[in-house]
Amino acid sequence: MSTVVLLLFTGVGLGAIYFLVASGLSLIYGLMHVLNFAHGVFLSLGAFLGFEVASRLGASTWTGFAASLLVGALAGAVFAALTERVLVQRLYERHIEQVLVTVGLGLGAVALFDGIWGTDPRFISGPAWMSRTTHILGANVPNDRFVAILVATLVLVGMVLFLQRTRYGMIIRAGVENRAMVTALGIDVRTAFTLVFTIGGIAAGLGGVLASHYFGYVSPLLGQTLLIFAFIVTVIGGLGSLTGAAVASLLVALLQQFANYYLWGTGDLAVVVLLAVVLLTRPSGLMGRRA
Amino acid sequence: MTSTQPRGDVAVDGAPAGDPVLRVRGLSAHVAGQQVVEHVDLDVAPVGVTALLGRNGVGKTSTIKAVLGLIGRSGTVELDGADLVHLPTHQIVQRGVGYVPEDREVFSGLTVTDNLRLAERRGSRHRYDLVYDLFPELQERGAQAAGTLSGGQQQMVSLARALLNDNQVLLVDEPTKGLAPRLVQEVSRVLARAAQVAPILLVEQNLQVVRDLAQHAVVLTDGRSVHHGPAADFLADDALTQRLLGVHAEGGGEPTDGGSGHTGEERA
Numbered sequence: 282m283s284t285v286v287l288l289l290f291t292g293v294g295l296g297a298i299y300f301l302v303a304s305g306l307s308l309i310y311g312l313m314h315v316l317n318f319a320h321g322v323f324l325s326l327g328a329f330l331g332f333e334v335a336s337r338l339g340a341s342t343w344t345g346f347a348a349s350l351l352v353g354a355l356a357g358a359v360f361a362a363l364t365e366r367v368l369v370q371r372l373y374e375r376h377i378e379q380v381l382v383t384v385g386l387g388l389g390a391v392a393l394f395d396g397i398w399g400t401d402p403r404f405i406s407g408p409a410w411m412s413r414t415t416h417i418l419g420a421n422v423p424n425d426r427f428v429a430i431l432v433a434t435l436v437l438v439g440m441v442l443f444l445q446r447t448r449y450g451m452i453i454r455a456g457v458e459n460r461a462m463v464t465a466l467g468i469d470v471r472t473a474f475t476l477v478f479t480i481g482g483i484a485a486g487l488g489g490v491l492a493s494h495y496f497g498y499v500s501p502l503l504g505q506t507l508l509i510f511a512f513i514v515t516v517i518g519g520l521g522s523l524t525g526a527a528v529a530s531l532l533v534a535l536l537q538q539f540a541n542y543y544l545w546g547t548g549d550l551a552v553v554v555l556l557a558v559v560l561l562t563r564p565s566g567l568m569g570r571r572a
Numbered sequence: 573m574t575s576t577q578p579r580g581d582v583a584v585d586g587a588p589a590g591d592p593v594l595r596v597r598g599l600s601a602h603v604a605g606q607q608v609v610e611h612v613d614l615d616v617a618p619v620g621v622t623a624l625l626g627r628n629g630v631g632k633t634s635t636i637k638a639v640l641g642l643i644g645r646s647g648t649v650e651l652d653g654a655d656l657v658h659l660p661t662h663q664i665v666q667r668g669v670g671y672v673p674e675d676r677e678v679f680s681g682l683t684v685t686d687n688l689r690l691a692e693r694r695g696s697r698h699r700y701d702l703v704y705d706l707f708p709e710l711q712e713r714g715a716q717a718a719g720t721l722s723g724g725q726q727q728m729v730s731l732a733r734a735l736l737n738d739n740q741v742l743l744v745d746e747p748t749k750g751l752a753p754r755l756v757q758e759v760s761r762v763l764a765r766a767a768q769v770a771p772i773l774l775v776e777q778n779l780q781v782v783r784d785l786a787q788h789a790v791v792l793t794d795g796r797s798v799h800h801g802p803a804a805d806f807l808a809d810d811a812l813t814q815r816l817l818g819v820h821a822e823g824g825g826e827p828t829d830g831g832s833g834h835t836g837e838e839r840a
């Protein structure tokens with residue numbers, strides 16, 4: 282019982298981190314039809330800059346941790362917005378070139394991070410409470426899981442409110458459905474493009490800081506490693522669907538945790554099998570629009 | 573070829589002649605590397621309805637999309653004398669072009685109200701009074717997802733989105749497609765009222781609707797404009813309609829009231 286509880290919280294915590302990466306990917310693909318292979322960079326950059334700020338302000342203080350989240354989100358936002366404006370938007374509608382540019386940016390950024398922070402992982406510690414555990418139903422659950430779950434939930438709620446309640450949110454939802462018609466109503470959809478990149482960057486930057494606490498380290502490859510699973514999550518959930526991304530994040534992370542524990546460490550394999558099953562039975566994903 | 577050239581001073585029945593609100597010359601357009609509009613010249617008269625006619629697949633929809641910049645195009649497209657051909661779609665629309673696309677293209681995941689709110693253009697009045705007067709049903713169904721509306725109701729949303737703003741010209745593509753006869757008349761009545769507010773370029777297969785609404789006609793074959801002239805004269809010329817549209821425009825140009833129920837023209 283206690284093992285199940287532990288796996289459950291660990292899985293949901295990991296799912297929270299997947300969601301923070303996958304939500305942006307999904308929105309970006311849904312609106313722009315761009316597979317953003319540079320998305321992991323937003324995450325790694327958020328993690329590294331968050332780490333730098335926290336270690337200067339005191340890694341074990343809550344102020345340091347809060348500042349690292351803030352800086353991580355900001356770094357992700359700024360870098361994502363620049364990526365969209367400087368690289369992606371210049372290649373408007375040229376999808377293959379857009380993919381190549383994001384792949385190139387991903388590779389280049391990893392090399393840059395290697396140069397600045399070295400290839401070895403930097404070990405992370407936060408406020409003492411976060412590395413302690415809480416006793417729930419017989420299980421000792423590491424507290425950083427709760428923080429990840431809380432932040433991801435807030436991001437999800439924030440995104441839903443933004444999409445449902447604001448004019449730009451409405452433009453993004455409409456654009457995911459039929460972008461040409463949005464422009465034919467006199468709306469400059471490029472503003473929405475920059476916006477979804479920025480939102481995706483905020484979520485990924487937060488995800489970077491939380492992932493570094495979840496795994497206990499940050500390395501130049503952290504983002505791109507998580508990106509692979511985030512892409513799988515996005516495809517399973519249905520490209521363009523935020524709810525799909527949330528559901529699939531949990532599904533993938535829980536499956537991974539339980540298969541790792543009960544099926545001899547086959548978590549990654551189980552995820553790939555799930556991906557295959559979903560693609561064969563529902564090619565547009567669990568909540569994808571286009572069948 | 574018996575093509576009449578468009579002139580700058582098209583005379584509208586009874587109304588004074590004036591410069592065309594939309595002037596298209598030598599328009600060509602391509603989709604996926606294939607040329608879908610070869611050479612189109614057309615004028616939309618400053619008042620009333622100009623019909624854009626032609627058999628299926630001749631490039632009527634593509635012509636409208638090319639005017640809007642939704643597909644790659646070249647040539648001259650002037651709105652009220654200003655060249656539009658180098659502008660992106662949203663800027664063309666902001667200059668006062670309303671668009672009702674061929675297949676309604678409502679945002680199915682958005683509510684009726686949100687579909688309309690999205691259509692509100694900056695710098696224009698938002699004529700909810702007119703729209704809800706024409707389509708009271710849209711007010712009642714404001715909270716319903718547009719994707720769950722019937723085809724006729726979706727067409728109302730699509731028309732309402734265009735009529736909400738002040739426009740210099742409306743581009744309306746087959747608004748009666750797939751509608752029951754009673755709704756065809758309803759749409760026809762709405763367009764007649766809309767034409768009093770802004771001139772319309774209307775693609776329409778139902779020749780009764782064309783006869784009721786249009787003063788001018790432009791006919792395409794194979795991506796080229798081959799005939800321009802008064803709609804009534806064109807429809808009265810049986811040999812010409814037979815050759816260009818493949819139908820007999822029975823009944824000539826005599827005026828008909830909407831209640832005649834004569835709406836079931838064969839599609840070309």
Ligand SMILES: Nc1ncnc2c1ncn2[C@@H]1O[C@H](COP(=O)(O)OP(=O)(O)OP(=O)(O)O)[C@@H](O)[C@H]1O
Pocket residue numbers: 603604606608626627628629630631632633634635674
């Ligand atoms: N996306 C596309 N890819 C390839 N060909 C296209 C595409 N869109 C249109 N075409 C072709 O361009 C030509 C003109 O199409 P268009 O839709 O403009 O005709 P239309 O006059 O509006 O026909 P209809 O009366 O059936 O609506 C057709 O031959 C069509 O097959």
Ligand SMILES: [Mg+2]
Pocket residue numbers: 632633634674745746
């Ligand atoms: Mg058409």
